[in-house]
Amino acid sequence: MKHRIVVLGAGYAGAYVAGNLARRLSPQDTEITVVNAEPDFVQRMRLHQLAAGREIEAPKLVDVFAGTGIRLRLARVTAVDPERQVVAVADGDGGGEFGYDTLLYALGSQGDDHGVPGVAEHAFDVAARPSARRLRERLDQLGGRGESANVVIVGDGLTGIETATEIAEARPGLSVALIARGELGTRLSAGARDHLRRACDRLGITVLENTEVEAVEAARVLCADGTALAADATVWTAGFMVSPLAAAGGLEVTENGRIIVDRTMRSVSHPNVYAVGDSVYAIGDNGRPLPMSCGSAGYTGRQAVEAIVGHLTGREIANTKLVYEGNHISLGQRDGILQMVDHEGRAKPKYMGGRKALRIKAVVLRGSLWATSHPTFGLPKRKRRLAAAPSDAATPSNASAEKRVAA
Template identity: 50%
Template sequence: MQHRIVVLGAGYAGAIAAGRLARRLHREDVAITLVNAGPDFVERVRMHQLAAGQDLAPRPLGEMFAGTGVELKLAKVTGVDVDRRTVSVVGVEDAGEREELSYDTLVYALGSGWNDQGVPGTAEYAHEITGRPGALRLRARLALLEAGAPVVVVGGGLTGLEFAAEIAESRPDLDVALAARGGLGDWLSPKGRRHVRKVFDKLGITVHEHTAVTGVEADRVATADGSSIPAAVTVWTTGFAVHPIAQATTLEVTDTGRIVVDATMRSVSHPDVYAIGDAAMAMGAGDKPLRMSCASGTPMAWQAADAIAARLTGGKLPHVSLRYFNQCVSLGRREGLIQYVTADDRPVRAALTGRPAAVYKELVCRGAAWSVANPMLGMPTRPRRVVREPAGSGSAVRAAA
């Protein structure tokens, strides 16, 4: 009997994990199903580019996983029962047909969406770029704006900086502003902060620092000091919220719904479940939580896939400490910032800026997409065979070399 592995979500983390598992384990002995609501892989790190009017090449998941042994199921996940080890889905190509998938091992990688932080008017009037649909809606809205129209980006994190610079560069006729609760790039090194400010000044972006937005209306945003900022379009980039499905299960989750996992990305409450990417609460270097990002999701996927394969084969578990090396920020197509960081993500003095940093960031984005599009390459390990475990072991099968 094949060991059934179901992977939920085909973002960076889920797609990489599915491909790596297919490489590690013998396809005759495992059935790997990758569930995703859309037919294409979405380069989430490029959504600011898509929203700003640039075209991105489609990356069909069916082509990526052709010949790998991974079965792609286009469906929306509606529920997970971790006690019965089943997943409820609704098909997206077959008139909403409902189906229940059973698993022996579940890899939960449903990721995250935008977080409106409960600010009044945000859901009604603000735009988000956490996914392709939102980015396309914003793209269409921006295309209708006339010269001089004000665009306000709320949120001074990586996404906010990238989108503000991207739209200001591609649409210099617009009046672009950014509202940040803290200082501009205040988590960066002094060199990094200076460079961001220099680029924003060059692009003509107005920065409202130490400004808390308390409400969003059709033509403005309200701030905590009682003033307002004109906004024909408001773009909300204040962080991410995970999919609520995990919180509705008996999995141990945080108060924000992230699944608590150990160093191998295995649920601390349900050993048949692994969680990776934004949906997981995992600890990195310095015993600090990994931040929601592609930079975290990719190594989490490697860790989970290798741990699953090791447990099934009786091999050595991975003991790689997940750490950071840099934060990559695109500031339009011609400028960038590579902020080097400690293992636990604290900035150091060193930073790469300007055109070299823009090229570096582009190579990072291409490399991330390549690793998803070529799931069977770059791994010399031969697949290992699966045999039945002794009765009472708690799993349906186990693998042998």
């Protein structure tokens, strides 16, 4: 029987790995299934732009995987059982479970409310496409009221900065405030922080530094110092968390649920499970954990491909680069910051700002979308046969709920 490879998640990392495996492994020996809840590829790095009102391209996954032989299963993953080597899913037909021989876990991350009261009930976020669309609808409502409305963004990480500047530029009739728990842009160099402050001033963004949010209500944000900010829309960007599925399934994870792997992205507790992207706790070449980022997704994905192909074909496994090089930050549609970091992950003194930095960010975004939409482009056409007979199936897959992409 064929060796069954199941990829959970078709984001930047999952789609990349699935396509590469399809190109490099022989279809005579392997069967690749991708499980994803949505039928489209979501450009997560641009969801703040979607929320602000821009139209963002979302290629159909059936088109992304066309010609690869990959099976696409549109379903939500509800459980992972690495002992039985099965995955449980829910879909319009009720779902079920199916087996795997090799599992690639790439379910990414979601917004983290940190237990702050009222966030789940009253705040918006841009961590997923449905929630970004809800925010967009709310901003449309506020823009049509004929009076100034207040939008409060909580969290000054990269997502918070990009969301605040995008909304302020796209919707100048709204009053935008950005709440920073510490100093604004604390991970940037001094020059980049000054550039960021000037951008916020230019866009009319009110910045509240060294401010901690205690609760979110329907029409205001309550801060620890007693300040109450009027908020017709509160946008929560204060961190991300991973799904609890890996921990619930018995995989060895960190305290925050990220899967612990070796240098090749292989689970330290279950060797037929690999993890990539935000879901993985991987140590970079500098000895520090890789951060949740698109860059990390690419590097961990490449390493996982090399490891899976190597293990299945008996070839030597190459160690690919695992680095964190810096951040590309958009500040609306006419400005940006490119901040590189040193070997220790600290911001280098020099930075690039302005339109040139924004153009570089745009190239990165277009490149990421193109690479995901053409997952097998440029790879060797020779497919590798497995070194040994594939393992027996643990549980037959639910063929009626799968869709084989036309070759």
